[in-house]
Amino acid sequence: MSSFRARDLERVASAVAAAESLLFITGAGISAPSGIPTYRGIGGLYNDADPEEGLSIEEALSGEMLRRRPEITWRYIHQIEKASRGKTFNRGHELIALAEQRCSRVWVLTQNVDGFHKKAGSRNVIDIHGDIHELRCTGCDGCSTVDDYRELAPLPMCSSCGEVVRPEVVLFGELLPFEKVELMRKELKRGFDVVFSVGTTSVFPYIMEPVVDAGRRGKLTVEINPGRTTLSDDVDVRLAEGAVTALEDGLSRLLL
Ligand SMILES: [Zn+2]
Structure with missing residues (x-):
């Protein structure tokens, strides 16, 4: 020392x-x-552009994309969650x-x-x-907590109102x-x-x-x-x- x-x-x-x-x-x-992993992105957890979509991570993980094409945002959110699963x-x-x-x-x-x-x-x-384990419905604001995302659909929908569910994390532009x-x-x-x-x-x-x-x-x-x-x-x-x-x-x- x-x-x-x-x-x-x-x-x-x-x-x-x-x-x-x-x-x-x-x-x-x-x-x-x-x-x-210490990447950049929400919570510093993502680092890659999407070669298929030609999107930057800031676009894919933005509040706007979640509203327009939530399946894209969710694909990245699932990857982020997977990287922390079991840790x-x-x-x-x-x-x-x-x-x-x-x-x-x-x-x-x-x-x-x-x-x-x-x-x-x-x-x-x-x-x-925010916390990736806390989810909220974009329609009725119903909240839930999940240990991991394995039980979730690729694009999770609310069982009460049928709207898209999102994680309680701050996306780009929010x-x-x-x-x-x-x-x-x-x-x-x-x-x-x-x-x-x-x-x-x-x-x-x-x-x-x-x-x-x-x-x-x-x-x-x-x-x-x-x-x-x-x-x-x-x-x-x-x-x-x-x-x-x-x-x-x-x-x-x-x-x-
Ligand atoms: Zn709902």
Whole structure:
């Protein structure tokens, strides 16, 4: 262990132990050890254009395509789900859930649509891009939850009203869900003593802003990501490594 890393971790661990509130902002990097591909797309889960249709992924996975030709959008959604099928949360998600039991106020703001934070036991989760396991009818708004998509038709239709069913995820060209944005605003306004950015390249303004805001308030900001990101120069501590080890060490004193 380099002395720099030891010093940085000491700073993180002592701030976390003294903190009354923690925010974890997470992206694809935290689910990578679970075997979830870190592609771009909704929740960072898709990467390919469709050679048959000549469509970009932004077009195929858009709200507009879902309305016009839902069978195309659903073909991609099925592929995304298949890539995460049978996979589950890892030690990184578990550590964040444990932190919630030891610190009075802990929130998770995640870009991921895999639902792993909730499965690992975190209760205060804002899954800003949704959860692929939650479905909603575009006709009657009826909601349901599925473990995996094997039971679904290629183009799932509502059994009550016959309209197309969709996953509760934010497609390209769609707005972020209002209630989640409001909840995020409310919690950010209260502020957090330590803010972690874990496994995300922070390309979205609403993912960057909480870190920038915490810095402005003089709170400790920590980035955990193997590669450099748009935030790397702005954080107090940068741990250029995988999520699990860094969280294990950074939260060590809280989780003793
Ligand atoms: Zn319906």
